[in-house]
Amino acid sequence: MKQQNSQTEEKILEAAEQIFLRDGYGDARMQDIADLAGINKALLHYYFRSKDNLFEYIFEKKISVMFPKMEEMFNQNLSFYETTCAFIEKYITLLNDNPYIPMFVMSTINRADRQDFIKKLPIGLIQKFAELYFKDFSVGKVREVNPAQLIISVMSMCAFPFIARPVIKEITKADDEQFKAIMQFRISEIQLYLKYILNQ
Amino acid sequence: MKQQNSQTEEKILEAAEQIFLRDGYGDARMQDIADLAGINKALLHYYFRSKDNLFEYIFEKKISVMFPKMEEMFNQNLSFYETTCAFIEKYITLLNDNPYIPMFVMSTINRADRQDFIKKLPIGLIQKFAELYFKDFSVGKVREVNPAQLIISVMSMCAFPFIARPVIKEITKADDEQFKAIMQFRISEIQLYLKYILNQ
DNA sequence: GTCTATATATCGATAGAC
DNA sequence: GTCTATCGATATATAGAC
CATH class of the missing domain: 1.10.10.60 (Homeodomain-like)
Structure with missing residues (x-):
């Protein structure tokens, strides 16, 4: 029973x-x-x-995949650059195992009715990244950029390809496995951008 | 009549x-x-x-907003960096006037039925950017990166914030007008990233 | 707890008057 | 060309037998 x-x-x-x-x-x-x-x-x-x-x-079960818990990452006393690099790897790896999540979460968030779904999002992520950025910027460890815009950019570069997945698969003639490989390779590419942007 | x-x-x-x-x-x-x-x-x-x-x-009327015609841009004999900067400005300006387009197009493309919508996409954009990149790379004008990944990154950084618009508006407590301003400011920020990435 | 049968509501689409 | 009225299909949800 x-x-x-x-x-x-x-x-x-x-x-x-x-x-x-x-x-x-x-x-x-x-x-x-x-x-x-x-x-x-x-x-x-x-x-x-x-x-x-x-x-x-x-x-509510799936929202945590789109906006993963990052507490342990922020508590390791890593630099902004190191923390963001770790985030990129963890996030893309996570989404590669859950490729439908970004579209699912975003389409739900954008529903004209039920605007209350937005209230269920954890919104502390950008703030924590920004604080970490300013800590490193104040001692001249990173180049000056707008931290909020940078975080949005990193998340965009990680998540958007999953939303545009059918397009990317069509253009590159990739199947599911090959798309996964493209995204796996993408991790180091985005980390490289970040290195150049922050002048590390 | x-x-x-x-x-x-x-x-x-x-x-x-x-x-x-x-x-x-x-x-x-x-x-x-x-x-x-x-x-x-x-x-x-x-x-x-x-x-x-x-x-x-x-x-079919709206697909051209998501993937705008870029012929005249490629025919002006500009560098890869200049061309991509021009694209960023044009694209975000266009989407700022049509903020619902990215979500509309992507949700349609992702429909489980009707996979045929993908066939209506113009897929030449990445190829043209890639060719222009290799032209500049061969003469040492730009740093070595994967051009396809870079174009996807640029489009991600431009388009994704419109898909995550309700989230960004909530986090930043921005109304429609303020969101527009955030995206307007974002143009120069993405162009700056590109400058650092390509070492211009 | 699990099923069949059905109620109820709503949607896309059509018939037919004007 | 535009309307009212309605059909037919399909959706969520429930009633009631077992």
């Missing part, structure tokens, strides 16, 4: 995750989720009251 | 553009488009056969 319960619940969550990530809220169908989970629609509503409810459950 | 005809058609197109850009295909409602155009649904289907048909009409 309890065993069965959580087993079915787990199947539903896995199926919902897959369908919602692929289709987004509007295009996702409860029937598709039920089929993939190997159950029927009624049972879906028995475990989760509504489509909205199920979606929010998935969204 | 003919006057009336094109006048109504124009109203429909303007309304459809606004609704589709805001909601995307799946979440857009024909009723909303009809309401905004000041007509009824039946007339919508009289002018455009179906929702699919109307959407494709809008999409």
Whole structure:
């Protein structure tokens, strides 16, 4: 019973995750989720009251991938350059294992209704990076740039290719595995940009 | 009659553009488009056969904003650095006047069904930039980097903030006008990155 | 807990009057 | 060319048997 319960619940969550990530809220169908989970629609509503409810459950689970926890990275007393390099590697590696996440999160955030999803974002990341930048800048370790713009740039260079993934795959005639390799190579390339920008 | 005809058609197109850009295909409602155009649904289907048909009409009109024509830029015999700087300014200025375009185009491209939308993209842009880069690299004018990755990076830095616009507006507590100013300032910042990366 | 059957709502699309 | 009324398909959600 309890065993069965959580087993079915787990199947539903896995199926919902897959369908919602692929289709987004509007295009996702409860029937598709039920089929993939190997159950029927009624049972879906028995475990989760509504489509909205199920979606929010998935969204909150996945938001941490788009904006990963970085506490341990900031507590290692690394320089701004070193910290950002570590972030780039960790972030692209993470997204390479979850390529649908950026599009999923951004399409949700941009929904005209439900602007409240924005409130669930962790917004401390830019601030922490900026503080670390100023610490290094004050002792002349890095060149002068706008730190907020730089962080946005780094995140853009990491995340946008996953959003434009179908385009990049088409242009480069790459399959899923080759796209992964392109992004893996991209890590060192972005780190190189950062080195030149900060004059390290 | 003919006057009336094109006048109504124009109203429909303007309304459809606004609704589709805001909601995307799946979440857009024909009723909303009809309401905004000041007509009824039946007339919508009289002018455009179906929702699919109307959407494709809008999409093909807007795809040129996401991937703008760059012929005249490449024909001015400018250096890779100068050409890319000009692109950055033109592109962000264009997107600042059409902030919904990146999300609209990318959400459409990522639709699980209708993969055929990808075929409508102009894919020559990266190739042209790459050729121009190699021309300058062969005479030692620019530092060695991967040109395709660099172009993707530039486009990422320009376009991604518009996709993450609700997040950036929330974090910076910016309204529409202030966001525009942030992006306007961003032009020179990205150009600066490019200067450092290419060692100009 | 899990199923079948069905209610309820909404959407895209069409028929037909004017 | 434009409208009202409605069809038919499909979506979420629920009722009720087991």
